[in-house]
Every structure is written in structure tokens, then in C-alpha cells.
Amino acid sequence: MKPKHGLDDEDTRSRVWRHVFLALGIIVVPVLYGAATSSVAFERSKSLEFCASCHVMDPFVEDLKNPSSDLLAAKHYQYRRINTHQCYACHADYDLFGPVKAKVNGLSHFVHNYVGTRHEIKLYKPFPNARCLQCHDGAKSFVKAEAHTDIMAELRSDGMKCAECHGSAHPEHAGVPK
């Protein structure tokens, strides 16, 4: 028997199925696929190759791979003191939200890079010793070095910067746009 509003059961069922398929195609698939891809992309974005895919990073990456460079970042890269994710290892904070903050900052860099508001590349805040100490503190070579013994407390409290003695990590004018 046909219902009063003119829709029979068959019609209603096919309508419902059409909506289920449409909901899958328009909501479920893009959202799940997008979420999975974002997580993969975020993981890949830690790599040096990814950082190097922005041309503004060229001077930094060139120096990193330059055999005659004796700057800190180059030494860390060339002697494989950091095996993978060389940029990310030093430029992400290691507190609870550090990695998330680094990625959100990275997203804003994309926008600045592509909408043309490109400025000299600067750190958001002075480079904290904690990022060096996360690997070096406790290492025999670091603890036993006489030069560190008297200033250990200052180094740990950021009172004295590692770079004051060890020099800059990157070439001085690498971050200035050409």
C-alpha cells in the first residue's frame, strides 16, 4: 500500500541509501583521508628534505652540506651527531606542547612564504641552551670538559649561551632575503 505522502517503502529505502553513500563520499572519506594525510605529512615535515623544499632555506641547507663549513649546524649534520630530522631536532622545544607549537609555527611560515610577506628569518626567541643540553647534558665529553665545569649552572639556567663560546650555528646573513 502506498503511504499518504506518496513515498513507498522502496522509494524511501533508496533515498536513505543514496544519502548514506553521499555522506560517506562527502563527509567520512575526505575527513578521514585528510586527517590521516595530515598526520603523515606532519611526520614527514620533520625531515631536512622538507625544510629544504622552501627556497628561503637554501643558504642554511647549503652551509649544512658544505664540507668546508665549520659552523655548529654543519658539524652536527656532517658528523651525523644528529642522525635524522636535523632541523627539527634543534628547532623544536621538547616540552609538552613543543612539537605542536613548532608545527603550528611552520604552518604560518608557509603562509608568509607564499603570500609574499617574507622577512629576514629570525628566531622567535633566543635559542635556549635546553635544546643543546637535551643531548649534551650528561654526556661524558660534555661533563668532563674543564671549560664547562665552572659555568655548568649558568649553562643550565640559560645565563650563558652555548653559542657564546661555540659560535653561531648558521651563516650570519643566511636568513636575509635576497
Place this chain on the structure above:
Amino acid sequence: MNNRKKAALTCAALSVMITSICLYKTTSVTMMALFNLAMPLSLLGIALYLFDVAVSVMKLRIKAKHH
């Protein structure tokens, strides 16, 4: 299928396409496209679809009232 549904499907398809490019090769450009194109397109598709569903439900209710 009405135009709103077609538009929603097109947005979803474009979003999946752009997402696939980013999944295939993640660079600053493809990641920028993922966040600034694919995601807004996907949201637009969802909004259009939900709007269409709401309109359909309203029409059905009005139809049922008249009968």
C-alpha cells in the same frame, strides 16, 4: 541529483585529489595546498551537503503536512 549535491561531491573529490598529491609527495607546496585548499574545500563540501539535507528534510515535512 540536484546542483547542491553535485557541488558538494565536486568539492569532496577535489579535496581528496589535492590530499592525494600531498600524501604522494610532501613538500612545502603540497602541504600548503593540503591546509589551505583541500581542507577548506572539504569543509565547503560538507556544509553544502548538510544544507542540502536540511532543505530536503524541510521539504519532506512540508509535503507530509500538506498530505
